[in-house]
Amino acid sequence: MLTISNLHVCADRKPILRGIDLEVGRGEVHAIMGPNGSGKSTLAHVLAGRDVYEVTQGTVVYDGADLLAMPPEDRARRGMFLAFQYPVEIPGVNNAYFLKAALNAARRYRGLTELDAVEFLSLVREKMKLVHLDEALLKRSVNEGFSGGEKKRNEVFQMAVLEPRLAILDETDSGLDIDALKIVAEGVNRLRGGDRSIILVTHYQRLLNHVLPDAVHVLSEGRIIRSGQRELALELEERGYDWLRPKALA
Amino acid sequence: MTGTMPSHYGEEFARAEAGMIGADSGWFKAARGRALTHFSRIGFPTTKDEEWKYTSVAPIERRSFRLAGHPRNGLDVAELDRLRLIEAHELVFVNGYYSAQLSRLASLPAAVSVTPLSEALPQDSLQEHIERQAEQPGNGFAALNAALLSDGVHIRVGPGVDLKPALHLLFITTSSGSPMAFFPRVFIEAGANSRVLIIEHYAGLTPEEYFTDALTEINAGPGATVEHYKWQMEGARGYHIGQMLVHQQGESRVTSYSVSLGAALARHDIAVSLAGEGAGASLNGLYMAEGRQHVDHHTSVDHQQPHTTSAEYYKGVLAGHARGVFDGKVMVREGAQKTDACLTNKNLLLSEHAEMDTKPELQIYADDVKCSHGATVGQLDEDALFYLRSRGIEYSQATALLTYAFADDVVARIAIEPMRHAIERHLTARLPHAALVKELL
Numbered sequence: 101m102l103t104i105s106n107l108h109v110c111a112d113r114k115p116i117l118r119g120i121d122l123e124v125g126r127g128e129v130h131a132i133m134g135p136n137g138s139g140k141s142t143l144a145h146v147l148a149g150r151d152v153y154e155v156t157q158g159t160v161v162y163d164g165a166d167l168l169a170m171p172p173e174d175r176a177r178r179g180m181f182l183a184f185q186y187p188v189e190i191p192g193v194n195n196a197y198f199l200k201a202a203l204n205a206a207r208r209y210r211g212l213t214e215l216d217a218v219e220f221l222s223l224v225r226e227k228m229k230l231v232h233l234d235e236a237l238l239k240r241s242v243n244e245g246f247s248g249g250e251k252k253r254n255e256v257f258q259m260a261v262l263e264p265r266l267a268i269l270d271e272t273d274s275g276l277d278i279d280a281l282k283i284v285a286e287g288v289n290r291l292r293g294g295d296r297s298i299i300l301v302t303h304y305q306r307l308l309n310h311v312l313p314d315a316v317h318v319l320s321e322g323r324i325i326r327s328g329q330r331e332l333a334l335e336l337e338e339r340g341y342d343w344l345r346p347k348a349l350a
Numbered sequence: 351m352t353g354t355m356p357s358h359y360g361e362e363f364a365r366a367e368a369g370m371i372g373a374d375s376g377w378f379k380a381a382r383g384r385a386l387t388h389f390s391r392i393g394f395p396t397t398k399d400e401e402w403k404y405t406s407v408a409p410i411e412r413r414s415f416r417l418a419g420h421p422r423n424g425l426d427v428a429e430l431d432r433l434r435l436i437e438a439h440e441l442v443f444v445n446g447y448y449s450a451q452l453s454r455l456a457s458l459p460a461a462v463s464v465t466p467l468s469e470a471l472p473q474d475s476l477q478e479h480i481e482r483q484a485e486q487p488g489n490g491f492a493a494l495n496a497a498l499l500s501d502g503v504h505i506r507v508g509p510g511v512d513l514k515p516a517l518h519l520l521f522i523t524t525s526s527g528s529p530m531a532f533f534p535r536v537f538i539e540a541g542a543n544s545r546v547l548i549i550e551h552y553a554g555l556t557p558e559e560y561f562t563d564a565l566t567e568i569n570a571g572p573g574a575t576v577e578h579y580k581w582q583m584e585g586a587r588g589y590h591i592g593q594m595l596v597h598q599q600g601e602s603r604v605t606s607y608s609v610s611l612g613a614a615l616a617r618h619d620i621a622v623s624l625a626g627e628g629a630g631a632s633l634n635g636l637y638m639a640e641g642r643q644h645v646d647h648h649t650s651v652d653h654q655q656p657h658t659t660s661a662e663y664y665k666g667v668l669a670g671h672a673r674g675v676f677d678g679k680v681m682v683r684e685g686a687q688k689t690d691a692c693l694t695n696k697n698l699l700l701s702e703h704a705e706m707d708t709k710p711e712l713q714i715y716a717d718d719v720k721c722s723h724g725a726t727v728g729q730l731d732e733d734a735l736f737y738l739r740s741r742g743i744e745y746s747q748a749t750a751l752l753t754y755a756f757a758d759d760v761v762a763r764i765a766i767e768p769m770r771h772a773i774e775r776h777l778t779a780r781l782p783h784a785a786l787v788k789e790l791l
Contacts, residue, residue: 148736148740149736149739149740150736151736152732171739171745172736172739172740173739173740173742173743173744173745173748175740176739176740176741176742177742181740182740184737184740187737188731188733188734188736188737189734190734190737190738190752190755191755191759192754192755192756192758192759192762193738193751193752193755197789198738198741198743199741200789201743201747201786201789202741202742202743205742205743205744206742209742241755242737258741262741262742
């Protein structure tokens with residue numbers, strides 16, 4: 101599904117990612133963990149196509165195609181989805197219409213018929229239940245005035261409606277209380293399965309108590325320094341990150 | 351400070367004087383003469399004049415605009431119908447002249463008088479206003495308007511009257527074969543505790559060059575509520591210089607909207623005197639300019655009495671090589687305690703060639719006041735743009751959508767539905783992906 105090879109990325113000419121290799125197969129759930137500043141969010145944004153980052157080396161193949169050559173909208177239409185750590189407020193743009201436009205853009209791209217207002221509404225109602233979102237939020241502007249938890253749940257809700265083939269969740273668990281975390285985790289688990297691949301970017305392992313990953317990778321200073329199974333996450337929880345860092349070895 | 355007076359306005363005056371409105375009124379004739387003399391002394395402003403630093407009126411000065419005669423050509427009825435507002439008292443002016451035939455004033459209540467200046471002018475009640483503006487210091491456009499006044503309207507709303515529906519003043523410019531100048535004048539007197547809603551609408555239906563020099567005065571009596579909409583849709587080669595003077599008595603409320611979308615060059619001067627305790631003004635504006643359009647708003651609010659409030663909210667979208675100017679002055683006089691004033695000007699630049707000069711200026715001489723101001727000039731929010739694109743919305747659609755949302759923030763405040771819809775239609779038509787944008791709102 102996704103093959104990242106020797107990916108180097110700079111922001112403001114400062115190297116952030118320094119040679120990432122990662123293979124995510126169909127239907128797999130991978131967790132990317134690491135301390136603050138290790139490059140986790142940068143990786144998520146580069147995959148989604150944020151152009152403030154400069155890819156200086158390496159390749160990313162998504163579903164057989166050169167991902168880095170695609171504008172962000174094409175990546176989305178081909179089934180990639182980034183759940184933002186900080187969802188953006190967009191005053192004046194209606195949440196429901198925005199989502200309908202996004203869904204229909206993807207459907208057009210894939211040669212499917214567009215959903216009309218009635219079909220869309222019934223789909224949306226079903227998916228809102230998944231993350232316990234209040235239907236009133238549909239009528240508001242995108243994320244405007246949403247609480248932190250509502251913003252995160254809105255991301256998972258959008259993901260549920262858009263049904264991506266590869267979902268990247270960028271610290272979707274941060275800032276959530278335990279009840280909200282459970283709701284978000286439940287939403288993610290319901291979307292798991294079949295061909296859908298998921299990358300969970302997270303600082304803490306607590307989300308991984310609810311969403312069990314197939315693989316865990318530790319990112320530090322722009323490189324994956326350790327890959328393993330779920331047990332690695334538990335070990336990190338106990339011992340922190342320092343024992344893995346090259347500096348600590350020296 | 352002084353420019354030179356294009357001598358041809360003197361010639362135009364001499365040529366047309368006998369046929370001008372109010373020609374048989376002695377005081378009015380004298381006032382016109384004094385205004386012309388005043389104009390010949392001060393002329394058009396130049397960019398050396400602080401108030402006109404960023405707006406050159408040289409293109410207006412260079413042209414020998416002529417005074418319009420009564421239009422001979424009939425107006426296209428379909429075009430007029432397109433401009434009319436449903437459910438409004440309507441006064442139609444064509445090329446500066448009032449047309450009783452095209453106007454619709456039948457259902458006005460008795461306590462409201464709406465008199466075209468061509469009929470009202472001999473009246474002494476206007477004498478003071480006309481004479482004051484004839485020799486307004488430092489502004490050649492007011493003097494020129496007084497000297498060459500084409501036509502206009504005197505609106506008086508009696509005490510306690512709640513006038514419904516709105517009054518729509520429609521100033522239409524049609525083709526006339528040579529560059530013409532128009533000098534409309536609007537007087538609005540809202541009696542104590544009255545309510546009135548007025549739309550001053552300039553619509554250019556010609557690709558020709560022309561020049562509108564408009565002057566509006568609003569006098570809001572104690573407790574009166576006035577909503578004034580200026581809707582500037584002049585033709586692509588039109589020049590629009592408009593001045594609005596607002597005088598507010600105690601506890602009056604004036605809300606002004608300036609929607610400036612047309613003209614090659616548009617300048618709006620809005621001056622508000624909060625002359626009575628508890629008076630409040632809300633000034634709002636939206637301007638959009640593209641190509642080589644130039645649009646300038648100058649506001650000045652004078653808090654003269656305690657407990658007065660003013661809130662200004664102006665937004666602009668500039669594309670192509672367009673240039674925008676905003677200058678907002680707020681003055682709080684000594685003794686005008688408990689004044690509450692805020693001023694906001696936000697601008698969106700859609701092209702690297704577009705330019706905006708914005709300058710808020712507060713002068714405060716009282717100590718117990720609340721004043722704030724903020725001005726921004728920027729591009730579209732990159733984070734919002736990326737968020738939309740990351741959901742599959744194409745770059746150009748996302749741009750159009752965010753631009754529309756930025757502008758609609760002001761449009762959404764317009765209470766007159768047909769006007770709001772017309773402006774929304776105009777905005778979407780100027781953006782790519784109109785259909786999608788419409789759907790997303």
